[in-house]
Amino acid sequence: VESVEHLPSWLLTQTAARAGRVVSESFATVGARGYHYRVLSSLADGGPASQADLGRRTGIHLSDMVKALNELEAGGYIRRVPNPDDRRRNIITLTSQGTERAQSLSLLVRDVQQQVLQPLDESEKAQLTALLSKLYQHHHRQGFPPLPSM
Amino acid sequence: VESVEHLPSWLLTQTAARAGRVVSESFATVGARGYHYRVLSSLADGGPASQADLGRRTGIHLSDMVKALNELEAGGYIRRVPNPDDRRRNIITLTSQGTERAQSLSLLVRDVQQQVLQPLDESEKAQLTALLSKLYQHHHRQGFPPLPSM
DNA sequence: CTCATGTCAGCTGAACTGAGATAC
DNA sequence: CGTATCTCAGTTAAGCTGACATGA
Numbered sequence: 267v268e269s270v271e272h273l274p275s276w277l278l279t280q281t282a283a284r285a286g287r288v289v290s291e292s293f294a295t296v297g298a299r300g301y302h303y304r305v306l307s308s309l310a311d312g313g314p315a316s317q318a319d320l321g322r323r324t325g326i327h328l329s330d331m332v333k334a335l336n337e338l339e340a341g342g343y344i345r346r347v348p349n350p351d352d353r354r355r356n357i358i359t360l361t362s363q364g365t366e367r368a369q370s371l372s373l374l375v376r377d378v379q380q381q382v383l384q385p386l387d388e389s390e391k392a393q394l395t396a397l398l399s400k401l402y403q404h405h406h407r408q409g410f411p412p413l414p415s416m
Numbered sequence: 417v418e419s420v421e422h423l424p425s426w427l428l429t430q431t432a433a434r435a436g437r438v439v440s441e442s443f444a445t446v447g448a449r450g451y452h453y454r455v456l457s458s459l460a461d462g463g464p465a466s467q468a469d470l471g472r473r474t475g476i477h478l479s480d481m482v483k484a485l486n487e488l489e490a491g492g493y494i495r496r497v498p499n500p501d502d503r504r505r506n507i508i509t510l511t512s513q514g515t516e517r518a519q520s521l522s523l524l525v526r527d528v529q530q531q532v533l534q535p536l537d538e539s540e541k542a543q544l545t546a547l548l549s550k551l552y553q554h555h556h557r558q559g560f561p562p563l564p565s566m
Numbered sequence: 567c568t569c570a571t572g573t574c575a576g577c578t579g580a581a582c583t584g585a586g587a588t589a590c
Numbered sequence: 591c592g593t594a595t596c597t598c599a600g601t602t603a604a605g606c607t608g609a610c611a612t613g614a
Contacts, residue, residue: 270457270474274541275435275529277548279450280475282432283581284555285425290603299603307420318571324420325430327606332573354571354613379425385554390547391424397536397544398427404535405434433605440579449579468595477582482597504589504595 285382292378298371301326301334306343306368309360316355343367435532442528448521451476451484456493456518459510466505493517 270276286300293299304324309315312323321331335358338344343364349355360368383391420426436450443449454474459465462473471481485508488494493514499505510518533541 270454270461271552272545272549273525273529274533274545274548275439275525276454277545277552278428278432278435279580281548281551281555282428284551285428286603287581289425301604304420304426311420316571326604328572329574329607330605352571352614356572375423375425379423382555383424383551385550386547390550393543394547395422395424395427397540397547398424398431399422400535400540401431401434401533402421402427405431405532429604436580437605451580466595476580478596479583479598480581502590502595506596 288382289375289378292374293371296370296374298367299334299337301330302338302343303368303371303375305331305334305338306360306364307372309344309358310365310368314357314359316349317358318355320358338364341367438532439525439528442524443521446520446524448517449484449487451480452488452493453518453521453525455481455484455488456510456514457522459494459508460515460518464507464509466499467508468505470508488514491517 289300293303304326305320308320308323315323317331317335318328320326321328324331326334335344335346339346341363342361345359345361346356347359349357383394386394439450443453454476455470458470458473465473467481467485468478470476471478474481476484485494485496489496491513492511495509495511496506497509499507533544536544
């Protein structure tokens, strides 16, 4: 039995837990959650979309998407408009408040990134991002289902 | 607002979620959980300990440790013996079944590692482990409290 | 009929919080 | 006294499952 602390999966989940905690705490100070940021930035980045599309873009389950959008709608950050071309769907759009919110949360995240990755120099940060990206791409595409709504 | 998919913290939590899921599913097939493995391997690796010490070694909270040990004790994998030198403490020891269990779970994890890290070659795996280890060490020691029981 | 969409209620493992009893 | 250990009850965000009604 080898030491747990050298297992990549252990290190991965532990550092992720740290990072997630720091991000969550940071979001909590302004009354937001991770899902809010992901949805808002996806809308700002990729434009209006249906809820199902948003789920695919962000990796958030449809059922969770409903909840997140309820909260964002209550806060005045997004609007749900029925899609006339397909009456099953809503078109989710950012309000002006939502655009501002997306920007301020984005700044928040940028600060937190530096906090989490502080012990790494620039080339190491790039390395880590590249490696994680490789893993993410691989598991996202092949071998595993495209995540939500399956 | 930049794309979420290039943020290290996003990649970190997403890949960790994948890894965690694969590990969990693998454990579930033999009726175990992540906490079980961490506790058993810590005992096999570092020898008998009090519950609080185990918590520090594994990064598991004291309250969760109680639950995990209850389950492991019910399965016959560990024993709780009162410490005569300090009657607040228990001495947690592995049974022979627990030793076997630690080994079999360890093999399971080894397979899962390869599954998760499959897209990376050997030097990339080593890089990733080194980078994560650096982050883990940093956040474990300085800046953040030593995790459980604080 | 099949499939996609949106909604709702609930579950899980992991991490964490707070309170209390006991013993150092 | 303060501190450490163990236990128990509860909370959170994230990810996930199943069921259902509606419409393409």
